[in-house]
Amino acid sequence: MPSTVALAVARYRPERESEPTLQTYEIPFRKDWVVLDALNHVKDELDGSLSFRWSCRMGVCGSCGMKVNGTPKLTCATFLSDYLPGPIRVEPLDYFPVVRDLVVDLTDFVRKLQQVKPWIIRKEEKPLSEGEYLQTPDQLDAYKQFSMCINCLLCYSACPIYGLEPGFIGPAAIALAQRYNMDSRDQGAAERLKIVSEHDGIWQCTFVGECTKVCPKHVDPAGAIQQYKLTGATEWVKSLLLPWGAR
Amino acid sequence: MGRQVSAEPHYTLYHPRWYRRPVSVWWWLQNRAYTGFVLRELTSVFVAFFALVYLWQLRALVHGPDAYGQFLARMRSPLFLTLNTVAFLFVLVHSITWFNLTPKAMVLRLSGKRVPDWVILGLHYAAWLVLSAAVVFVLLRR
Numbered sequence: 001m002p003s004t005v006a007l008a009v010a011r012y013r014p015e016r017e018s019e020p021t022l023q024t025y026e027i028p029f030r031k032d033w034v035v036l037d038a039l040n041h042v043k044d045e046l047d048g049s050l051s052f053r054w055s056c057r058m059g060v061c062g063s064c065g066m067k068v069n070g071t072p073k074l075t076c077a078t079f080l081s082d083y084l085p086g087p088i089r090v091e092p093l094d095y096f097p098v099v100r101d102l103v104v105d106l107t108d109f110v111r112k113l114q115q116v117k118p119w120i121i122r123k124e125e126k127p128l129s130e131g132e133y134l135q136t137p138d139q140l141d142a143y144k145q146f147s148m149c150i151n152c153l154l155c156y157s158a159c160p161i162y163g164l165e166p167g168f169i170g171p172a173a174i175a176l177a178q179r180y181n182m183d184s185r186d187q188g189a190a191e192r193l194k195i196v197s198e199h200d201g202i203w204q205c206t207f208v209g210e211c212t213k214v215c216p217k218h219v220d221p222a223g224a225i226q227q228y229k230l231t232g233a234t235e236w237v238k239s240l241l242l243p244w245g246a247r
Numbered sequence: 248m249g250r251q252v253s254a255e256p257h258y259t260l261y262h263p264r265w266y267r268r269p270v271s272v273w274w275w276l277q278n279r280a281y282t283g284f285v286l287r288e289l290t291s292v293f294v295a296f297f298a299l300v301y302l303w304q305l306r307a308l309v310h311g312p313d314a315y316g317q318f319l320a321r322m323r324s325p326l327f328l329t330l331n332t333v334a335f336l337f338v339l340v341h342s343i344t345w346f347n348l349t350p351k352a353m354v355l356r357l358s359g360k361r362v363p364d365w366v367i368l369g370l371h372y373a374a375w376l377v378l379s380a381a382v383v384f385v386l387l388r389r
Contacts, residue, residue, distance in 0.1 A: 070277070099265060138359030138360070160274055163274065230352045
């Protein structure tokens with residue numbers, strides 16, 4: 001076991017640099033440290049000017065997504081010991097504009113997430129007096145996997161399509177649309193299908209499959225998009241066969 | 248719809264000066280999974296080739312026995328034997344990888360429980376076998 005390990009961190013200080021550079025810090029190696037611990041060590045002990053996002057330290061908040069040695073990772077769940085002997089390269093997520101150092105701007109994703117209406121849509125809300133919308137465990141099971149998404153955006157950073165076609169709605173937003181479609185309480189599937197089957201929606205996906213591989217919560221966004229394509233194609237055939245509109 | 252970087256960047260007060268890394272033309276060489284993906288996409292050319300040869304065969308069939316004989320003779324040339332062998336292998340690769348993806352896209356639920364992937368896969372392969380056997384039966388029938 002080495003006593004120290006080199007951490008090469010991408011720095012971008014817009015007031016000083018026109019593009020990111022790597023700065024290397026020698027940090028103590030500890031078996032129980034994750035990359036986020038190492039970054040916090042740098043921030044606390046070596047260089048207080050380093051900027052990065054983090055919050056929960058336990059894979060729930062989705063704030064600390066970065067590229068570690070080129071692969072999108074939650075840094076709170078990425079152990080230094082898996083990258084020995086180093087150096088370990090930490091960079092901001094790909095395809096999002098870098099605000100500073102390891103901090104990226106997420107506005108694009110938030111806008112797209114709103115587009116797909118990730119909430120329960122009812123044709124008619126029933127009055128409160130009639131009580132809640134009930135759901136069986138099996139009905140919950142139908143969408144639970146997709147509801148595990150923590151919006152960490154590793155999937156966007158792993159998706160070359162999002163890099164090449166920035167308009168693409170993208171893996172997490174489509175998986176979350178599917179999460180509401182599969183919800184037995186929801187009645188908005190047709191509304192969402194109209195949005196996600198447009199030019200920038202599901203058909204942009206060529207099933208590279210990397211989004212699913214990097215997902216720390218096993219949401220399987222690639223699967224969600226392929227299922228959505230099947231639904232889209234089926235609805236299209238239906239609209240041809242039943243032009244008077246059976247929907 | 249993605250925000251474009253303007254040709255003349257100007258600084259808006261209090262607005263962060265973002266850095267956008269351009270996507271390299273060689274993005275698909277950056278990791279092995281991307282390379283595999285692009286190679287898979289490129290080898291679908293062989294699937295198209297197979298379809299074209301098939302259309303050519305139909306055309307020869309329509310033009311009578313002489314034309315068809317000529318077509319068969321041409322297919323026996325080393326060039327077409329090699330090309331067809333390679334194309335056949337890639338068509339096989341694409342068929343198998345395509346079938347293996349089906350459980351991703353098809354989620355069937357029977358009495359509330361998700362039908363396991365291997366059942367969906369198995370049914371697809373079974374259907375493939377049955378159809379292939381039917382084709383062989385029709386071809387070999389005297």
